Amino acid sequence: xxxxxVATQAGDETGAGAEAxxxxxxxxxxxxxxxxxxxxxxxxxxxxxxxxKGPDEPGEAEGPDEPAAAGGxxxxxxxEADAELAAQRELLARIxxxxxxxxxxxxxxGKLSGRAADLLAAVRAVExxxxxxxxxxxxxxxxxxxxxxxxxxxxxxxxxxxxxxxxSQETVAAVGAVLAEGGAPDALAVRAAGVLGxxxxxxxxDDPWQLLAVPGVRPEQADAFARVLLGGECGPGDExxxxxxxxxxxxxxxxxxxxxxxxxxxxxxxxxxxxxxPDEVLQSAIAEGVVLVFQxxxxxxxxxxxxxxxxxxxxxxxxxxxxVRVLLGxxxxxLAEESLADGLARLSDAGSLTGRELDxxxxxxxxxxxxxxxxxxxxxxxxxxxxGGDAARAEPVALVTAARGLGLRVCAAAHTPDGxxxxxxxxxxxxxxxxxxxxxxxSEGPGRDGEGALALDLLAVVDAPQLDVETAAMLVESLADGxxxxxxGDPGVLGSAGAGQVFADxxxxxxxxxxxxxxxxxxxxxxLVSGIGAGELLQVDAPGWEVVIVPVQDAGEAVHRTVQxxxxxxxxxxxxxxxxxxxxxxxxxxxxxxxxxxxALKERLNPGPGRFGGFDPGDRVAHTPAPGRTLPxxxxxxxxxxxxxxxxxxxxxxxxxxxxxxxxxxxxxxAHQAAGLRWPAVVVVLPGDAARTLSRPxxxxxxxxxxxxxxxxHGVDGALPQAVADIPAQERTTRLRTLLRxxxx
Numbered sequence: 001x002x003x004x005x006v007a008t009q010a011g012d013e014t015g016a017g018a019e020a021x022x023x024x025x026x027x028x029x030x031x032x033x034x035x036x037x038x039x040x041x042x043x044x045x046x047x048x049x050x051x052x053k054g055p056d057e058p059g060e061a062e063g064p065d066e067p068a069a070a071g072g073x074x075x076x077x078x079x080e081a082d083a084e085l086a087a088q089r090e091l092l093a094r095i096x097x098x099x100x101x102x103x104x105x106x107x108x109x110g111k112l113s114g115r116a117a118d119l120l121a122a123v124r125a126v127e128x129x130x131x132x133x134x135x136x137x138x139x140x141x142x143x144x145x146x147x148x149x150x151x152x153x154x155x156x157x158x159x160x161x162x163x164x165x166x167x168s169q170e171t172v173a174a175v176g177a178v179l180a181e182g183g184a185p186d187a188l189a190v191r192a193a194g195v196l197g198x199x200x201x202x203x204x205x206d207d208p209w210q211l212l213a214v215p216g217v218r219p220e221q222a223d224a225f226a227r228v229l230l231g232g233e234c235g236p237g238d239e240x241x242x243x244x245x246x247x248x249x250x251x252x253x254x255x256x257x258x259x260x261x262x263x264x265x266x267x268x269x270x271x272x273x274x275x276x277x278p279d280e281v282l283q284s285a286i287a288e289g290v291v292l293v294f295q296x297x298x299x300x301x302x303x304x305x306x307x308x309x310x311x312x313x314x315x316x317x318x319x320x321x322x323x324v325r326v327l328l329g330x331x332x333x334x335l336a337e338e339s340l341a342d343g344l345a346r347l348s349d350a351g352s353l354t355g356r357e358l359d360x361x362x363x364x365x366x367x368x369x370x371x372x373x374x375x376x377x378x379x380x381x382x383x384x385x386x387x388g389g390d391a392a393r394a395e396p397v398a399l400v401t402a403a404r405g406l407g408l409r410v411c412a413a414a415h416t417p418d419g420x421x422x423x424x425x426x427x428x429x430x431x432x433x434x435x436x437x438x439x440x441x442x443s444e445g446p447g448r449d450g451e452g453a454l455a456l457d458l459l460a461v462v463d464a465p466q467l468d469v470e471t472a473a474m475l476v477e478s479l480a481d482g483x484x485x486x487x488x489g490d491p492g493v494l495g496s497a498g499a500g501q502v503f504a505d506x507x508x509x510x511x512x513x514x515x516x517x518x519x520x521x522x523x524x525x526x527x528l529v530s531g532i533g534a535g536e537l538l539q540v541d542a543p544g545w546e547v548v549i550v551p552v553q554d555a556g557e558a559v560h561r562t563v564q565x566x567x568x569x570x571x572x573x574x575x576x577x578x579x580x581x582x583x584x585x586x587x588x589x590x591x592x593x594x595x596x597x598x599x600a601l602k603e604r605l606n607p608g609p610g611r612f613g614g615f616d617p618g619d620r621v622a623h624t625p626a627p628g629r630t631l632p633x634x635x636x637x638x639x640x641x642x643x644x645x646x647x648x649x650x651x652x653x654x655x656x657x658x659x660x661x662x663x664x665x666x667x668x669x670x671a672h673q674a675a676g677l678r679w680p681a682v683v684v685v686l687p688g689d690a691a692r693t694l695s696r697p698x699x700x701x702x703x704x705x706x707x708x709x710x711x712x713x714h715g716v717d718g719a720l721p722q723a724v725a726d727i728p729a730q731e732r733t734t735r736l737r738t739l740l741r742x743x744x745x
Contacts, residue, residue: 167193167200174201182225188214190657205229209244219245219273236274242281245273247290250330254499257732259337259469260294260329282328292334295324296738327735333499334735336473340502341739343476347382347485348512363402370518371398377513378403378458378484385464385506386488388517389529390678390704395517396460396488397426404432408457409446413439415463415676417631417648420444422678423462436461437629440474453480460486463676464506468498468628469736492533492700494675494729497628501732509740521704529704532696535728537721545573546708552715555591555687561713562597563604565683566667574709576681578605579620582632583668584702585685586694592687598665605667612638613659622666622673623647623654630673632666671702682706683713691719695727 176189178201192214193200203210208226211217226234226241234241249269253261263282270278285291360379364372370388374395377384386396396412403410412427413436414420423433438444439454446455459479461467464487467475479485487503495501507514520526524542531538540547550565552558566581583601588594602608608616612635615621619635623645633647642655643663654662668685682705686694694716703710714720 167198171198171200175204177201178204178229179225182208182229184211184221184225188217191215207240207244208234209238209241212244212248213251219248237276239281239284242270242275243285243288243290245270245275246281246285246328247330250291250328253733254330254333257495257499257501259333259499259732259734259736260327261733263293263326263328266328286328289331291328292331294327294329294334294735296327296735298323298325327733329735333469336470337500337734337736337739340469340473340476341736343473343479344383344485344506344511344740346481347476347479347483349382358406358408360402360406363405367398367402368395368519370515371395374399374486374515375402377515378486381513382482382484383512384484384486385503385512385514386486386517387491387507387514388488388519389490389492389521389526391521391526392490392517392519393423393462393488394426394519395515396462396486397423399486400427400432400458400460403458409455410458410460411439411445411456412460412462413445415466416629417650418677419463421648436463436467436471436475437626440471440478448478449480451480452478454478454483456483458484458486460488462488464489464503465491465493466496466628466676467500467502468496469500469502469734470498472500472502490704492529492697493704494672494697494701495732497672497675500734500736502736504729504732505734505736505740509737511740525703525706525710528710529700532700532703532724535696535725537724546710548709548711550711550713552687552713554715555596555689558592558685558687558713558715559596559600562592562668562683562685563600565711565713566601567604570681570683570709570711574681576709580679581681581683582674582677582679582705583683583685584671584674584705585668585687586690586698587670590687590689592685592690594664594668594670597668597685601667602665612643613656613663615643615659615663615665620666621645622664622669623652624662624664624673630669630677632669632677671698674705675701678705678707680707681709681711683711685713686716686720687713688715688717691716691723694719694723695729696724697729699724 172189172193175193175196176186179186179188179192182204188211192204192211195213195215196203196210208229209222211222211225212219222244223241226238246266249266250261267278267282270281275281282291286293358379360375364375364379367375370392371394374384374386375398378399386392388395400410400412411432411434412423413434414423415436417435420433420435420438424430427433434444439459442448449455456479459475461475466489467487476485487506489503491504491507495504506512521529524540524546527540528538528547531540542548550561552561562583566578566583570576570581571578583597585593585597590596602619606616606618606620608619610616615635615638617635617637621633621635623631623633625631631647631652633645633652636644636646636651638644640656642653643659645652645654645663682702684702699720703712
């Protein structure tokens with residue numbers, strides 16, 4: 001099978017002269033140097049922190065950077081992210097209250113008992129292939145609540161949350177003094193104060209490893225900081241170090257999408273970090289409330305007796321229970337999954353939608369066959385899953401239109417403002433389309449009723465694969481009993497940038513009816529992407545140059561070809577303006593990552609001194625106000641208030657102290673940043689050093705972002721078809737699927 005879906009290239013690309021190439025490669029080299037200068041690494045006392053990165057970006061993974069916590073005595077103008085985070089805090093407060101009504105916390109002490117004392121035996125038993133000697137029964141299910149009990153107040157985007165005041169300038173200064181004393185860069189002071197609170201300085205002095213809670217800090221850096229502060233008092237077996245490492249490992253796993261980790265994996269990782277007794281550390285971490293422990297039945301295991309490990313014959317009863325796995329998780333993700341599972345089960349049990357007869361059949365009769373099937377499913381079920389490509393969005397649109405015609409309160413929600421705009425055009429009504437974040441913070445949609453629930457009878461989410469577990473939990477908690485929820489999207493795209501795999505777990509658990517669209521994406525791009533979803537890189541016919549493959553030999557040529565395509569070939573040959581062509585590449589770093597490509601594209605398309613924090617008016621940027629949310633935009637201007645952006649027609653002001661963390665140049669994005677977005681033309685760049693990062697979901701996502709044209713700058717040879725055929729989505733470790741299955745059964 002050919003690796004090139006189309007063996008056609010623009011003649012001007014293959015015939016580029018030597019002088020033009022030399023000039024372009026010189027510019028690319030200068031751009032690469034300029035990009036490398038943006039990496040702000042501060043080194044003091046053996047502690048090095050990359051201030052340009054978000055937390056845990058090994059190899060410049062596709063996930064967008066996580067903004068560090070802000071601090072300072074003067075609170076900048078609030079962003080929509082502030083309102084979203086404030087609303088999330090209220091949800092977590094409700095979940096914490098529900099947690100307190102369950103089993104009380106395990107008290108710390110020298111001699112542990114209960115779950116903490118039994119963990120070691122449980123882990124060893126599971127790893128030896130037999131059941132744990134002690135079972136930890138799940139807490140009794142709490143009764144269903146009638147509606148959202150703690151209302152999230154309807155407020156405009158950017159409103160402050162009174163319960164989360166900014167840390168004072170005095171706190172930042174005190175933290176900076178402790179950091180300097182320990183040899184850590186003062187640049188961490190604001191982030192550390194924001195994460196650790198007003199007592200951050202005292203906490204760091206008493207326990208230097210709490211520095212690991214600051215995004216971007218790694219264990220070796222925290223160790224160096226602790227050695228300077230504590231001297232000979234600290235060592236690899238220090239209880240404070242071990243406890244902090246457990247939390248760091250689980251937070252790091254969450255950045256990879258996992259909500260929990262197997263206890264064996266945590267123990268192995270602790271040993272790799274020279275912790276002398278990982279088992280004792282896990283017991284202590286559970287006792288101190290750093291982590292929660294769970295036992296989930298192993299999937300795809302036959303029920304019946306389990307063979308004991310050698311030497312343990314007779315240790316089990318005759319009727320052995322199904323084997324389980326011991327999982328560890330942070331309470332924020334564990335509780336969010338429990339709340340989400342509870343809410344989805346509640347919606348699944350919904351009865352009549354409004355208490356009156358509705359003529360759903362007439363609405364279905366006027367729709368296409370696929371849309372009619374979806375309308376009928378939604379008429380008789382409180383929760384429905386819908387799968388399909390971009391063209392299949394017409395079916396949720398038909399459902400929303402039909403429901404509105406029946407007099408119901410309904411809207412459709414997308415992940416991005418771009419998706420919302422496309423929904424608004426399809427519905428011919430901007431008020432019926434929202435973003436998930438805007439719906440939750442009250443800046444979009446119908447608002448909330450007196451009980452705090454969203455004033456909706458039906459909500460259709462069209463980008464469900466992009467829902468992380470915390471956002472999904474908040475969304476479901478906000479729907480009152482009797483409301484109905486459609487979770488729709490393309491299961492082939494990359495999952496959420498945050499922890500969890502909500503849509504995949506709902507589908508795998510068979511927690512609700514699933515309607516698979518029969519509407520294919522049209523044209524050569526649709527045919528190519530459909531084949532990728534099935535694990536095959538097809539050779540497609542593209543007479544209108546809808547798909548073009550541009551082979552390259554090295555990274556320098558890849559950068560040169562990319563700039564040429566965006567600036568010249570695509571506008572001239574395809575008719576798509578430069579501003580409507582998006583570059584997608586596997587990572588931020590590397591020989592042709594976003595840093596290098598953005599520097600080269602800026603030099604060609606909008607050169608300037610970058611006097612506004614590295615930006616000039618007219619620069620294309622990617623604004624990340626919160627983890628997992630990337631808003632493409634254009635720089636308009638800058639003043640004392642911050643950087644002024646135009647994001648899909650919406651004016652946005654990024655405060656000066658947040659620009660470095662939240663804004664990057666955006667001519668080139670990663671596939672995770674591009675998920676949920678579409679452009680008329682897309683150029684996917686695959687340099688040779690990106691071969692090991694490719695997977696079927698990555699290729700599927702990147703190739704499906706273009707509406708009219710796709711160019712592939714191809715330098716990975718056989719790695720591309722191999723990734724499509726042999727490297728499926730990496731499974732995330734979560735509990736939602738297990739939590740949903742009892743109700744699904």
